[in-house]
Amino acid sequence: MSAHAEDIQAHVRTYVVVFAVLAALTVVTVAVSYLDLSTPMAIAVALLVACTKGALVALFFMHLLDEKKIIYALLALSVIFFAMCLSIPTEWHSGLIRSDSVWSSTGAGAGAHGESAHDDHGGGH
Amino acid sequence: MEIPHVVEVHPETGLANAKLGLWLFLASEVMLFGALFSSYILLRVAAVEWPAGSTILNVPMATFNTLVLIASSVTVVMSWASLKMNDFAKYKVYMGITIACAFIFLIVKYFEYTAKFDHGLSPASSTFLAIYFTITGLHAIHILGGIVVNGYLLGPGARMWKTDPEQFTGRVEAAGLYWHFVDLVWIFLFPVLYLL
Amino acid sequence: MSDEHHEELSWVRKYVFSTDHKVIGMQYGVTALLFLFFGFCLMMLMRWQLAYPGEPIPLIGSLFSDATAPGGVMLPEFYNQLGAMHGTIMVFLGVVPLAVGAFGNYVMPLQIGAPDMAFPKLNMASYWVYFIGGAVMLASFFVPGGAAQSGWTSYPPLSNLASEGQTWWVVGMIFLIASSLLGSVNFIVTILHLRAPGMSMFRLPIFVWSQLVTSFLLLLAFPALQAAGTLQLMDRVFGSSFFLPSGLVVGGEVLAVSGGGSPLLWQHLFWFLAHPEVYVLILPALGIVAEVIATNTRKPPWGYRSLVYSMIFLGFMSFIVWAHHMYMTGMGTTMSNFFQTTTMIISIPSVVILTAMVISLWGGAIRFTVPMLFALAFLPMFGIGGLTGLPLGLATPDIHLHDTYYVIGHFHYVVAPGTIFALFAGVYHWFPKITGRQMNQTLGKLHFWTSLVFINGVFMPMFWQGMAGVSRRLYDQTFYAHGAAVQDLTIISSVSAWLLGLAQLFFIVNFFRSIFAGPKVEDDNPWQATTLEWATPTPPPHGNFPVTPTVYRGPYEYSQPGVEADFTPQDVADAKMTAGKA
Structure with missing residues (x-):
């Protein structure tokens, strides 16, 4: 030592x-x-x-x-999955863009976007 | 029965069991806090309005806490370096300071929390406060865990220095890695919650 | 293990708080089998309500309290509890602990030639944290309002507003996730560090590879549910609104919460875990089947490397398909295209694995032992489960099939006649090593054939029900005309389920009888297999191997040219010397 x-x-x-x-x-x-x-x-x-x-x-x-190499490999792996996990909001956002065009006139609280878009979608077709 | 590679490193990975295990654990922790950060972003993007953290939270207190945690990160790595240099007395001093810093952090956090409760602010008040209390609360639990582990290594666990100094140094290194990770999480929490 | 190290452990340290991976494996195994049985009983109750809605449960109906089934007629709330807890118990307390906790713990260290797991105390902690999680789940049946009722997926806002049992569910899940985290760290370090001399990564049996990939999935996917569970706990206990949108109306009134949350957040976090979880359910099963097929065809499985690479690729891809469970949430077409594509891609390695196993049978001298029968049945059953999943992975057919009985049929084909058959194969295969006794082959064959017939009776009709549009969570489908039209199929399913329950008696009787009175195995290697677990004394002592084995060859050297015996164990230096060993 x-x-x-x-x-x-x-x-x-x-x-x-x-x-x-x-x-x-x-x-x-x-x-x-x-x-x-x-x-x-x-x-x-x-x-x-x-x-x-x-x-x-x-x-x-x-x-x-x-x-050591194996730690770099392990960290690379968790960084990749971390990035995938961070892509969740992006994915949600992409849904938001589409639903905006469908029901932008209602303009309800943004927090309820997902839900309302869903309902509206069901009713509109 | 002897478990191989408790002390001597594995020829292929170049690591002992504890260190590899700890890095695996940290990878899992990255995903845990990653999922929470991801939730934070999603909630913020979805929100009609999102308060600037500094209008609600106490930035000077958190700045002080950031410095405390960074200091403890230095002392914990110094305690490991002291063992590497065969200086057990110094190890005890540095480890003691590390634990003291952890307590200071929690005490400041306690005052921050109670100040919020006194103003009637709780997780039920808004999504911002909810995510603030959740992530910092989980982080505080990690600090507590660190106090337990480091306290053990300073107290009863330190006996191992006499019987098996190499394994003991390995344990201190692993505990140190965990402690740096807790510091690392705070380095991101601080600007994200308090400054943005 | 050498005698000088031998110290007498107290009974408690030896059998209750043991750090020996074999004892922990058996603890996991017994607990998980009990949970499987319990989860099965919940399902048999549900099947009564589905087949004969509104009629009192026969025989045991009077045992239920007025809060669950007054006069023996099941209340809708109780039905929902049974549904949610059946799923939770089967997945998190039954199949995964049996596949990973029991077989992984017992067999994996033996197969790599290790004396124990890398962290024996952590291993013990992992079991006891699992045990606490299971106890919390069971206790939730007795809290006011009963157990969780929001499905095994616990979607908010329903789960946010549900009775107290849901809080217990979340707490139980947090324990179970902590347990699997401890376990997976231990498994990975053990596989990477504790392999015997000569056991290179590409000499590992496929079962060990399956455990390695599974452990990575547990390690990196479960934290997402840990995070989601923490958020839900905050919502339920501290009144936050992570999953409650602004202006949510419940019972005609706007809910008095701060709002601003997103129910979809839960779905994302949940499925970020739960899709890899599907592969946690299936990979160890594939590993067991590979072992059993290699041993019983007396030839190496076809394409060892392609099996290994496929498993790694499956594990990796399983992280980027999660939103195919969410086509109905109104995601954009770009995103649904992405997830449809990844879903189609992930089916490729599954097909590679299945094909490799089928080709492995070609030209083999197949021994139709009981474990082999289960492994053989696994192949087409898993095939049905996989192929019926393809329409669900495409957004357009999913619009019709989403949340119908078709989905139930699909994933049960994967995990019931799929994974659970493989687990049965594992029990019959390793029983002689664990207990030193053989299970009865006649009872085993009866168990197999009855199970195979009835399990198809349970799940096959569900595809037709689903395509007829019957929703998976209905308490009484005859309420709707389209449900009443296919009620006969429901009755077929239910009767098959009860008969399937009876068929398990063959197994239960055989299992206990064989532990005490089964014929003793005369050889340490009764199946004449090649992998290292058969090189130990029977049952293996503490420390496993009297002398650390050295590995000289790959895992499946059966019927090698120029070798007299039709198998060459991994720890044999000179293949020609093994002749006549059996």
């Missing part, structure tokens, strides 16, 4: 630097939120900062910078 002591010392210095960057990024993201950015812009900046922070934690603290 002690054979790697010097390696570990180098690691420790990295951890401190990464901590400083993470703290700075936290301040940045809060500061940016006080600027009057448009919503898409604000989302883009906030997610960019969050992804950077997340990447730093994963790469340095969780040692993903230098990890």
Whole structure:
């Protein structure tokens, strides 16, 4: 174990630097939120900062910078399925676009879109 | 009966059992929080209006909590590095700080929650508050789990350092990975719920 | 296991809180068989109401309380409870625990030559968390308002507004999901790390591959339902509105909730889990059938690699077909095209697997043992189940068939004469290894033939009922003219179901009799099989193998040219030496 002591010392210095960057990024993201950015812009900046922070934690603290192949494979797999899971809202949205054209005149609460579209569809045919 | 690869790594994967198991568990956790984030997006896209988090939630408190959690992430990795350098005393200090940070996080969270309840705000108030309480609540349960595991490794579990230091270091590494993941989730929760 | 390590464990540590994968496997097996039987009884009650609506249940009708069946006549609410709980129990407490928890736990470590699972304590925890989940589900029958009544799919807003039993259902599900998470982590680490020397991935028996793919499905798909369950629990206990839209009218009044939620969110999250779940039900069954067919045809199964790759591909694709359960929710044509395409694609590996198994029979010296009969019946039954699923995977025919008895017929052909037949094959196949005794072949054959006839009697009429438009959740279909017209078919189904129940007595009697009085097996390898589980003493001791085996060859070396015996076990170094071992 002690054979790697010097390696570990180098690691420790990295951890401190990464901590400083993470703290700075936290301040940045809060500061940016006080600027009057448009919503898409604000989302883009906030997610960019969050992804950077997340990447730093994963790469340095969780040692993903230098990890075994099987862990990369496993993570790739869960990222793919994570993306599929995130596609759920997209899929819903696609239904929304179509149903809007059918019943846009009613303009009920958006939360009820799915349901109302369904009912309307049944009644309309 | 000996279970193989408890300590020595498997020649094909290059990992010991606990570490592989922990990464599998984290993959599952990614899907759990992924499904909740996905629900958040769906609800938000569907909503007529969605409040900016900062108008309802306490951003300074959450910023403080973010820094606390990041600090604990550093200390937990330092505690593992201390074991790697054969410095058990330092390990105890760093692990102690990690657990203290976790408690600070929960105490701040407690004040945040009670402030909301005092204003009559609950999961029943709006979909935004509902998803806020659900995801942060689930995250808080994960913090509690981390306190239990890290507390065990600092307390009764630390005896293993004397009998089997390598397996003990492996356990600390695995617990650390879990703890980083909890930190990672918060790094995304914070802007999504409080700032956007 | 070597004697110097031997320590006497107390009875409780040995049989109740055991960490031995074989004991845990048996615990899973017994519990799951009991749940299967219980779920079957719920269904037999439902079949009475369906066949003879409004008439008192004979014999046992007077045993029911006034809240469930006053005067022996089943109330609609009670019928709904039976339906919801039959599905939940069969899927989550019966078939999956038997296929994965029992067979996976018992057989998989033996087949890879491991001393136990990678995390024995986690394995024990997995069983007991499952047990708690099952107990919560059973207890829900006794809470005010009875058990969950919103179907096994628990669609909101119905499930949000249902009585207390639904909360118990959600809590029970959260336990069951936690259990399968613990189990799947354990299975994957065990398969990747604990293989005996020489057991490379492509020397793994197909059953082990099926468990590996299944574990990945459990690991990555179940969290979606965990999330959905958490949201529903919040809705029901803390009054949030994740699944309740604004302005929902119940009983003529607008519901007093904040609203803004989406009932479709539940469907998405539920099916994101539940479609992979379908493959969790079927993959271990395919694995068992492959083992039984290879052993009983005395030749290697055709296309080992294509079977393995097909299973992996099936597992992967099962994550992107979920919305084919939701064509009726008004999704856009782009999306329904996408999901129709993926659904057609996923049928390809299923056909590859089925075809490979049928070709495996060609030219084999088939032994018609009881497990082989069940495995042979599995092939056409699973085929019917799969082929009848194709029309449901296409949006246009699905508009007519959605939520009819056709759907019930389709998926029951997959899981009942499909998976459950394979599980029976597994019980008959591995019983001698587990108990050291053989099951009675005559009773087994009686069990097989009666089951085969009656199970088709139960499910075949459902296709016609469904095409006649009878909805799957009706309490009394004779209320409608189109339902009354096919009531005769319902009666055929019901009578077959009761006879099927009687046919299981052959199995129950055989099972218990054989445990105590079955003929002892003289050889550790009574079927003359090649895989490692037969290389252990019978029954295998704690630690499994007296000496860690070394693997020299693939899993199915039957009837190799130049070898006298018609099988060469995996741990035999020189094939010619095995002659006469049997």
